[in-house]
Amino acid sequence: AQKITQTQPGMFVQEKEAVTLDCTYDTSDPSYGLFWYKQPSSGEMIFLIYQGSYDQQNATEGRYSLNFQKARKSANLVISASQLGDSAMYFCAMRATTGANNLFFGTGTRLTVIP
Amino acid sequence: NAGVTQTPKFQVLKTGQSMTLQCAQDMNHEYMSWYRQDPGMGLRLIHYSVGAGITDQGEVPNGYNVSRSTTEDFPLRLLSAAPSQTSVYFCASSYAGVAGRTDTQYFGPGTRLTVL
Numbered sequence: 001a002q003k004i005t006q007t008q009p010g011m012f013v014q015e016k017e018a019v020t021l022d023c024t025y026d027t028s029d030p031s032y033g034l035f036w037y038k039q040p041s042s043g044e045m046i047f048l049i050y051q052g053s054y055d056q057q058n059a060t061e062g063r064y065s066l067n068f069q070k071a072r073k074s075a076n077l078v079i080s081a082s083q084l085g086d087s088a089m090y091f092c093a094m095r096a097t098t099g100a101n102n103l104f105f106g107t108g109t110r111l112t113v114i115p
Numbered sequence: 116n117a118g119v120t121q122t123p124k125f126q127v128l129k130t131g132q133s134m135t136l137q138c139a140q141d142m143n144h145e146y147m148s149w150y151r152q153d154p155g156m157g158l159r160l161i162h163y164s165v166g167a168g169i170t171d172q173g174e175v176p177n178g179y180n181v182s183r184s185t186t187e188d189f190p191l192r193l194l195s196a197a198p199s200q201t202s203v204y205f206c207a208s209s210y211a212g213v214a215g216r217t218d219t220q221y222f223g224p225g226t227r228l229t230v231l
Contacts, residue, residue, distance in 0.1 A: 004157070035219065045158075045205060045222035091157055098173060100146045100165050101209040101218050105157025 002027050004092055004106035011111050013082045020067070021077040021109045023092030033095040034075040035103060036066065040088040048090075051075055079111075087113045117141055119223035121206050127229045128196040136191040136226050138206030145211040147189040148220065151175065151202040158205060164189055165211070196230045203227050 003026040013019035025034065036048040051059045051066045059066040067076040079086055089108045096102040122137045140147065148163035150173075160173030162181040170181050178200055180192040189208075193200060207220040 043203065043225050043227075045207075047219045047221075050219060093157070096160065096173075098160065098163065098171070100148065100163050100171075101211075101220055102146075102148050102160050102163055102173065103158070103220060105159070107155060107157050 002094060002097060002104045004094060004104060006092055006106040006109050008109045009107075011109055013079075013086075013111065013113055015084060015113055015115050016081055018078060018080045019082055019111065021079070021090050021092075021111065023075045023077065023106060025073050025075060025092070025094055027094060027097075029097065034066070034068070035093045035095075036064070036075075036077045037091045037093060037105075038088045039091065039108070040085075045091075049077070082113045084113050084115060087111060119206055119208055119221050121204075121223035121226050123226060124224065125227050127231065128193075129231050130197060132196050133192070133194050134196065136193075136204055136206075136228070138189045138191065138223060139187050140189075140206075140208040140221070141187065142208065142210075142221070143186060144208035144221075145186070146220075147183065147206065147208045148173070149179070149181065149189070149191045150205045150207065151200075152205060152225075153202050161191065161204075193228075198230045201228060201230045 005024045032053045034051045038046040049061045065078045092106040093103040096104040119140045149161040150158035164170045164183040204226045206223040209220045
């Protein structure tokens with residue numbers, strides 16, 4: 001069975017500061033993929049970053065990086081130099097066992113950036 | 116290139132009514148999926164398709180039907196709407212990829228459905 005846990009329902013960060021959003025996961029698959037999506041108030045789902053379970057390095061995409069600790073089964077999202085536009089819901093997800101690139105989502109973290 | 120499009124954006128139904136949520140993609144993606152998003156929860160998979168003529172159930176399929184006659188379109192049908200189906204519905208598509216590659220899903224803008 002798959003499980004994604006995001007324990008922070010809401011987070012606040014000062015503009016220009018860095019913030020870490022937590023995600024832990026559980027799966028019996030030896031090979032898996034982990035994703036982060038952003039959902040602003042307008043509602044669309046925006047892909048941010050991907051980490052493969054066998055990737056040697058932590059993924060980075062601009063101001064987003066993924067702190068992947070395989071032994072601890074954690075895949076935390078780090079946003080550097082927060083901007084007001086980063087205020088949104090953030091979802092951690094993993095590739096579902098159904099295949100077809102389907103995703104299994106966590107419950108999300110609402111990030112608010114304070115000016 | 117419009118990506119993934121969904122219609123309508125908003126819909127209000129009465130209990131027992133039927134309707135079809137439309138989804139189309141112009142990226143020639145093999146895979147298409149439907150999710151629902153309820154307050155305080157992440158997206159949950161309803162149905163998905165790996166190609167024209169092939170569909171399968173996801174985590175929460177009850178009350179929904181799908182079919183896929185073309186690569187581009189993947190409609191979701193509610194045969195007899197219930198208040199429990201009040202939700203935001205997202206359609207997504209992706210290329211057929213090898214497990215482990217970053218074949219991410221592209222999401223449509225969503226349909227907000229209210230069943231009274």
